Amino acid sequence: MAADLQDELIRELAAKHGVVLGRDDPILMLTTIQEHMLRKLNEGQSEALAEFQRTMELSMTTWSEDAREKAQRIVNGALEASKRVMAQNAEAAAAEFGKVLERKVGEMEVRLNAAREERSSTLVVVSIASGLALVVAVVGLFI
Known part of the structure; x- marks a missing residue:
């Protein structure tokens, strides 16, 4: 894979700058160093993430537990x-x-009191009438 990247870099440098590098050119070590640094950077970022x-x-x-407790207190x-x-x-x-x-x-x-009084009055009248009838009957016996 590194060879593919180096070949791509050699072609790009030739196209942009008109400089053709060989595969054994020491400047290409920088691509290896950069690849290594990028890998380490990616690993570090992955760990940090x-x-x-x-x-x-x-x-x-x-936060969820706090929110649940607060909601429970409110309820x-x-x-x-x-x-x-x-x-x-x-x-x-x-x-x-x-x-x-x-x-x-x-x-x-x-x-109830009114009814009692009414009934009581009626009882008095009936009692008086009964008493009178009794007196009349007794008097009638003696006459």
């Missing part, structure tokens, strides 16, 4: 707030229900 990738993956994992906070609001609403509804119930029970007591 792999290390960077590992660092980024670790950072992404850390838990919202849930707690929702529970508090629901409890307050339930207490308010229960208090209102208690007031309505008290009012209705009061109304029922008034109605």
